[in-house]
Amino acid sequence: MTDPKLHDAIARWGKSLFERGFTAGSSGNISVRTDDGYVATPTNSCLGFLDPGRLSILDGEGRHVAGDAPTKELPLHFAFYRNRPEARAVVHLHSTYATALSCLADVDPADAVPPITPYVVMRVGTVPVVAYTRPGSPEVAPLIDAVAPRHAAVLLENHGPVVSASSLDAAVYAIEELEETAKLVLLTRGMAVRLLDAEKIADLKQNFGKK
Structure with missing residues (x-):
């Protein structure tokens, strides 16, 4: 049995992300790992209009047991959960700037x-690009398996960002930070940008623990 407050939180964050333009139409998906399974947004659903009572509920083996049919991107989500025991939430969006980076x-x-x-550095860490696969294809799983033990976030080639984190709130904050940083990267493209050096990055990792 899942907590209604969790369902409400997923719907609330979905609405917030949609209304602020982080994802459009029926794109994007969210999942949360619970003590006995998973809760995920349904397939072809708009994050701005989620019904908490119709979210997809899956058991510990990933089998659909209640609610609407789950997002087709479950192989992507489960690959993060499989490789990152600390992960309790995964968020995938088609946000403009991070998706633009994934196309370059x-x-x-x-x-x-x-x-x-x-x-x-603190909230996202290093972000590799995962080679293109068809949306929803199980072929993405081994590609995520190869990087997820060392990375909490990826860009899917020509597709968009995915972030895992220890809570739903943390995953949303991280993917928002990723989008805003991608925007800065594109705005300063071709300019003489001052990057944080290895010493500063090491200090941040020591104090905040991000891979």
């Missing part, structure tokens, strides 16, 4: 979001 051929595939602010 010349970004560093090992670190697509340069450390231009302390907060992207």
